[in-house]
Amino acid sequence: MEIPAVRNVTESYHIRRSSRRIQDKVTIVLFLAPAFILFLAFLVYPILRSVYFSMFDWNGLGPAVDYVGLDNFKDILTDTVFMRAVGNCLLIVVLSLGIQLPLALALAIMVGRDLPGRAFFRLIFFMPYVLSEVITGIIWMGLFNADPSRGLVNALLVLIPGVKPQGFLSDINQVMGVIFVVLTWKFFGLHMLLYLAGLQNIPREIEEAALIDGANRWQLIQNVTIPLLSSTIRTTILLSVLGSLTQFGLVWTMTGGGPVNASEFMATYMYRFAFKRFLLGYGSAVALVMLLICLTFSVAYMRLARQEDYQVSW
Amino acid sequence: MRTLARPLFVLMILATLLAIASCAAPTAPPAPPPQVVQQTVVVPQTVAVPQTVAVPQTVVVPATPAPAKKVEVNWWHISTKDPGLTYWQKLADDYMATHPNVTIKITVLENEAFKTKLTTVMQSGSPPDIFQSWGGGTMVEQAKAGLLKDITANMDDAWKGSFAPGALAVYSYQGKQYGVPWDMGMVGWWYNKDLFAKAGIDKTPTTWTEFLAAVKKLKAAGITPIALGEKDSWTGMHIWSYLATRIGGQAAFEAALNRKGSFADPPFVQAGEKLKELIALDPFQPGYLGATHDEMQATFGNGKAAMELSGQWAPSVESANAADKKGVANLGMFNFPAVEGGAGAVTDVVGGGNGFAIGKNAPPEAIDFAKYLTTASAQSQMASLAMGIPVVKGSEVGLKDPNMVEVQKAFAAAKYFQLYYDQFLPSAVGDAINASVQTIFAGTATPQQAAQAIEDAAKKNMK
Numbered sequence: 001m002e003i004p005a006v007r008n009v010t011e012s013y014h015i016r017r018s019s020r021r022i023q024d025k026v027t028i029v030l031f032l033a034p035a036f037i038l039f040l041a042f043l044v045y046p047i048l049r050s051v052y053f054s055m056f057d058w059n060g061l062g063p064a065v066d067y068v069g070l071d072n073f074k075d076i077l078t079d080t081v082f083m084r085a086v087g088n089c090l091l092i093v094v095l096s097l098g099i100q101l102p103l104a105l106a107l108a109i110m111v112g113r114d115l116p117g118r119a120f121f122r123l124i125f126f127m128p129y130v131l132s133e134v135i136t137g138i139i140w141m142g143l144f145n146a147d148p149s150r151g152l153v154n155a156l157l158v159l160i161p162g163v164k165p166q167g168f169l170s171d172i173n174q175v176m177g178v179i180f181v182v183l184t185w186k187f188f189g190l191h192m193l194l195y196l197a198g199l200q201n202i203p204r205e206i207e208e209a210a211l212i213d214g215a216n217r218w219q220l221i222q223n224v225t226i227p228l229l230s231s232t233i234r235t236t237i238l239l240s241v242l243g244s245l246t247q248f249g250l251v252w253t254m255t256g257g258g259p260v261n262a263s264e265f266m267a268t269y270m271y272r273f274a275f276k277r278f279l280l281g282y283g284s285a286v287a288l289v290m291l292l293i294c295l296t297f298s299v300a301y302m303r304l305a306r307q308e309d310y311q312v313s314w
Numbered sequence: 315m316r317t318l319a320r321p322l323f324v325l326m327i328l329a330t331l332l333a334i335a336s337c338a339a340p341t342a343p344p345a346p347p348p349q350v351v352q353q354t355v356v357v358p359q360t361v362a363v364p365q366t367v368a369v370p371q372t373v374v375v376p377a378t379p380a381p382a383k384k385v386e387v388n389w390w391h392i393s394t395k396d397p398g399l400t401y402w403q404k405l406a407d408d409y410m411a412t413h414p415n416v417t418i419k420i421t422v423l424e425n426e427a428f429k430t431k432l433t434t435v436m437q438s439g440s441p442p443d444i445f446q447s448w449g450g451g452t453m454v455e456q457a458k459a460g461l462l463k464d465i466t467a468n469m470d471d472a473w474k475g476s477f478a479p480g481a482l483a484v485y486s487y488q489g490k491q492y493g494v495p496w497d498m499g500m501v502g503w504w505y506n507k508d509l510f511a512k513a514g515i516d517k518t519p520t521t522w523t524e525f526l527a528a529v530k531k532l533k534a535a536g537i538t539p540i541a542l543g544e545k546d547s548w549t550g551m552h553i554w555s556y557l558a559t560r561i562g563g564q565a566a567f568e569a570a571l572n573r574k575g576s577f578a579d580p581p582f583v584q585a586g587e588k589l590k591e592l593i594a595l596d597p598f599q600p601g602y603l604g605a606t607h608d609e610m611q612a613t614f615g616n617g618k619a620a621m622e623l624s625g626q627w628a629p630s631v632e633s634a635n636a637a638d639k640k641g642v643a644n645l646g647m648f649n650f651p652a653v654e655g656g657a658g659a660v661t662d663v664v665g666g667g668n669g670f671a672i673g674k675n676a677p678p679e680a681i682d683f684a685k686y687l688t689t690a691s692a693q694s695q696m697a698s699l700a701m702g703i704p705v706v707k708g709s710e711v712g713l714k715d716p717n718m719v720e721v722q723k724a725f726a727a728a729k730y731f732q733l734y735y736d737q738f739l740p741s742a743v744g745d746a747i748n749a750s751v752q753t754i755f756a757g758t759a760t761p762q763q764a765a766q767a768i769e770d771a772a773k774k775n776m777k
Contacts, residue, residue, distance in 0.1 A: 146601020
């Protein structure tokens, strides 16, 4: 942000001011440098390398020599498997926004205030988030094993008369549902925590005032809590969408994108081409397409939904 | 507003950090968990060999005079379980005992993790000195990129002549040798004799029709006919590649390979159609599309399925994965049945084996150690542990396990030996075959479409 220059001042003040200004600039540069260098080395440079490699047919061994221009991008955008991966990512985005976030919000409101033993519930709900994605994946793979003698869920299902064991992760039609359940289990705790933090900042007085005015519980939530939480909600939406678009660890562990691409995500697709087929040029191109999608969303979202925040708190 | 702003600020910083973390994901994907077992050998003499693994103490160690300068040899292998784990350790210990200047650093990695980690070090241009290899297309790509050491000159006639020529050839490219084999075998149908008897099958099938009839009989007896782990798509690919071999024979595959023919030619489409005949009988354990290779071995090893199409490693791996660690009591193997009217013979085999490639920076000691790993006595020990089929002449005597003898006989009888398709071809084509065959299993593509998908990948990546 530019600070408007101050006119009509004495010369000595001017000199003092300009030396001060140089000092300020040095400080700014010094403080920004470490972060900026890391940013360049670990984000900008790899992205530029990806841009370069994305124009080659390259297997990762030796230098890239087989220049193919934009063919990789053309192939990606015409590949039905990639389109399926995009579709799956969007499905998870929609389900997360429609089910996972409201669930997290409801739980946050429940355990945030009056529930007895709320500290216990907070801990329990947040715990899945602390586990690594791989461990989570392996646990749920065990639970959802298709063989009733190995998987707990099926073992319970077969106790119900007339119910057959389900394929779950090995069933093309069920796999996305199972993955969504696991993703929800894993990540709703994070969103709940963010909502809890937001709830702490809603002054009691406002709620009390609303109650005195005769609002019931539901009206209170609708007209006081949710509007005051709106900036937190916007943050969680951003996190949730970006997380869904770039999801990798859990899906790769549980299904590897299978069976037969039924649970392919953009990141698993990229990994398969880059590190299974060793088409690193193609993989780089996929990474760039992902980056573009995420970036477009982030920028558009920041512009549209978050402007208000900047005006209020900055 | 002030009170609200501060926690919000913290929250937003947190959010930004997380957003950056998630944005960074596309450029740097987290690798799957490498199950690394790092073994650092401290004092070779004190390493105890567990009593369960009987390793004969008759290793002939060539003594080297005069202590030379200290050398470290990095060795990556993939035998994460016994007997292999102890066997390799013992060989390294014995070698270090007689070569005090050499330290052998072993890294044991699980199969899939190995491939991932190897790729990473390959890209940085520093491969391990000795590492697991299956030869074929992947090795050729590594050799072309100059990441492997040409050891042709280091191989004297005695060492070279000790190998079965076919096995050695898998590790050479354009007349240059880049590694050595230690095991070479074949894929076949492993079956549980007790379950076959229970279903009233008194003779192993030799034709596809008989095979399908046997599957029906097993189904009728309430036994799951075949264990399959199609999450690791290569397990099912072998059924298809064998069918293609039986229908089209050597000629069809070589035509496709030389790009004179195509993977969309009739034999490859028919292979898919025959596979569909089998799938239509629903012969696999429930959930096989999501099962791994280990789970397939466990299903078979626990006696829950009558057959599995697997390589020479099947007896040791099915028992290691079985609940009782013993596995199938009455195990047998038969060749993949012939397809009526097909060009391929019932004796043709698809197979492959294990070997060690030598990295480009390997010191001479690494090559000497590779030689030590493939002596007849080491190979004979390996054979006696039923880890695989030895490739060094004179070590077959160590082969005691009747199943291994059976594999070795079938292997020796083959006139046409084909290295696994997914290993022989460049990895881009190999994985396309695996993925396309999987679509036949799931019924999401017709045999024609699957063959065409393979051909598309071949056209692009085999120039």
